[in-house]
Amino acid sequence: MKKLILPFILVLSGYLVNAQDNQRAQTLDSLFDIVNSKEKGMGSISIFSNGKEFYQRSIGFSEVEKNVEANATTKYRIGSITKTFTAVVIMQLIEEDKLKLDSYLSDFFPEVPNSEKITLEHLLRHESGIFNVTDDEDFTTWMKEPQTRETMLKRIIKNGTLFEPGDETRYSNSNYLLLSYIAEIIEKKDYAAIVEDRIIDKLGLKNTFYGKEINAEDNQARSYVKTEGAWEVTPETDMSVPMGAGGLVSTPEDLNIFYYNLFEGNLVSKASLESMKTTNDGTGLGLMKLSFNDFEVYGHGGGIDGFSSIAVHFPKEKITASYIANASDYPLNSIFLEAVKITLGLPYQIPDFAPPKALNPEVLEQYTGNYGSDEFPIDVAIFHKEGIVYVQGTGQPPVPLDAAGENIFKADQLMLKLTFIPAENKMMLEQGGKINELKRK
Secondary structure: OHHHHHHHHHHHHHHHHHHHHHHHHHHHHHHHHHHHHOOOEEEEEEEEEOOEEEEEEEEOEEEHHHOEEOOOOOEEEOHHHHHHHHHHHHHHHHHOOOOOOOOEHHHOOOOOOOOOOOEHHHHHOOOOOEOOHHHOOOHHHHOOOOOOHHHHHHHHHHHOEOOOOOOOOOOOHHHHHHHHHHHHHHHOOOHHHHHHHHHHHHHOOOOOEEOOOOOHHHOEOOOEEEEOOEEEEOOOOOOOOOHHHOOEEEOHHHHHHHHHHHHOOOOOOHHHHHHHHOOEOOEOOOOEEEEEOOEEEEEEEEEEOOEEEEEEEEOOOOEEEEEEEEEEOOOHHHHHHHHHHHHHOOOOOOOOOOOOOOOOHHHHHHHOEEEEOOOOOOOEEEEEEOOEEEEEEOOOOOEEOEEEEOOEEEEHHHOEEEEEEHHHOEEEEEEOOEEEEEEEO
């Protein structure tokens, strides 16, 4: 009898684990069912536990014009998640004594302002002070055309610096553009080949590569924005523009494989990984430390054209999750957050996407305008349409707000609360436990 007890317990425990996984999968399906049915987004998600996929779902179309449905191997532009790949390459080169964290930018590009003070670590941590080249005032006029290194460098030099190296943390794509150029100089090959040799081939990533013009015949997704209730294809950025700051294409499954192996020590040493995880203001070396309850979680987000993406890893729980959308009519991060809560067995809320209650436009006019401050990284536009107040950060989609009291509006999906003080032309923006005072310009 004793010999039968242990096998019975093992079978029972396996049954319970499978039942839990099935229940989680059903709940996740219910979340993405409503996202799909309400046409709030299109894309794919993958969730790993201990390095193995236990959930995958694709919704919507990879190519709307031909009604081509997305699937598990649909490939998407991942935007700034590319930065983690670039950081891994740089850390590998440092381990091989080809670079140092305290190497100066002037060793490679002395013509860049402050280059004699800017180290590779400043670039990796977004502490260089170098202007973000994709904020260039005429960016939309050249983003679709192939760009040379020389041309991009001229733009970086033209816009100068915003602060002294190490004084602040301010996100800038220029930092990782320069890092990818440095890797090319050291390796004497192009960025695409470097990433392929050092990461893609090593991990056997079947659907990850440096992007070119989107090829829908290869199951590559186009991106879309919703215009007057219909999905409209967006212009394509030429991938010579972002390079190591946002030039890769991948799938959620491949991203999970990448992040899991990074944290398992299969791409960089333990010491290098600890350096990457060490953060200032939440920013590490190609990684962001994200605030989520009491969990330790790292990852990165991305956005390019109409694509948006996020990938995270929970080291202690060994949960890895990635979500890439090629169209969003609701913040991707908000949907992803609920999916993570479901995965971790936390209280969750599946949105019903009910529209906010319309208010008197004459009353709403007192809130409209552009708000900002020297301390806040982006400008925030407030406007109203058909009685609904919208908030829109620089480079982000507009988000409708619910009235929550006198002069108070909120977007629960973003954990955002705005309190307006019209008489003083300012508003208080509260998000993630931080309060920022923004002035109307």
